[in-house]
Amino acid sequence: LKELPFKWSPPAGWPEVRHQDLCVGLVELRMVYRLARPWPATLAAVLALASPPAAAAAARRASDGTALAGRSSLRWSSQSLAAKEPEPTPDEAGLFGPPFKVPLLRVDTGDVAADVQMQLAVTPAEQHHGLMFRRSLREDSGMLFLYARPSRRVLWMKNTLVPLDAAWFTGDGVLREVQHLRPLDLTYRWSARSDIAMGLEAPQGFFEKHGLQPGSLRLDLHALSSALTERGFDPDEFLTLGARPQH
Incomplete structure (x- = not known):
């Protein structure tokens, strides 16, 4: 997970391979395939998974490869391999709720x-879209991404x-990390902790301004x-109510 982007050298005689952004599960890769000549019909993309052994096995099974787009505006890597989401557009119809x-x-x-007006990104489509394409964000607003299983998170x-500001929270609701992010920056940014359960996107400088x-x-x-219930989700899938803050 520390070596990003993952680099793979093709066997002799294969077309040249460059890197392009793609994400599968918890590992972000960059690959662009430039065809110097037509590919054999049986040749497919390489699938890279979340652990080095799995990545090596995937390379050996190149014909089963799949490229999966990122899960959100910040590439919050939240789940294992899932169905490919369509590329987001500025249209947010049916997403997020109030x-x-x-x-x-x-x-x-x-x-x-501080009081924050938060939209909730819960479904794969919502997490895939996030705050993409928005040209402004009110100071007291943000978007909270919720994950059913704690893990290390990656963003862009x-x-x-x-x-x-990207704020990482553990399952007890405690703020653990804050990262500052520049518009359109494609740099991969990983959380330091591996038990992150929620992430909040807020206007840059929000946390510093409020101390x-x-x-x-x-x-x-x-x-x-209450917000999750109003949106039709079971809070028990995401929250541990009554949990004491952990250090």
Whole structure:
């Protein structure tokens, strides 16, 4: 996972291979296939999976390869291999639902540190789209990505036009990391932790402006539970209500 992009050398006689952006599960790759001559009908793309042994096995099974596009504006890598999503467009019809007020609370006192109007990105289509193509973002707004299983997360800024803070939260709702992201930057950005359960996209500088530091802040999980229920999702699939903040 630390060697990005993954580099694969074709056997002698194969066409030249360059790198282009593609993502499968938790591993982001860059590959572009330039055909110097027609490919044999039996030759397919190489599938790279989330572990080095799996990637090697996939290279040996090149005929079964699949290229999967990223899961969100920030490439929040949330799930294992799934059905390929269509490339996002500026049209957000049917996605996200209304924003919900989800307070950010101070871990030590439980006091409200900031109120944020959050849209929820829960479905694959929503996570695939994220904040792509938006030209502005209100200071008190954001988009929260929720994942059923904690994991290490990866992001980028494809088609994302506004500078953002990307905040990573663990399952107890505590803020663990904040990364600053530039518009249209295709650099892969991994979370340092491997137990990330939620990610919040907010306007860049939001956390610094409010004096919010990793470890000192948590999401109001009860407010978030109500928002998920209103959207028709089971909060138990994403949240552990009543969990004590972990260090």
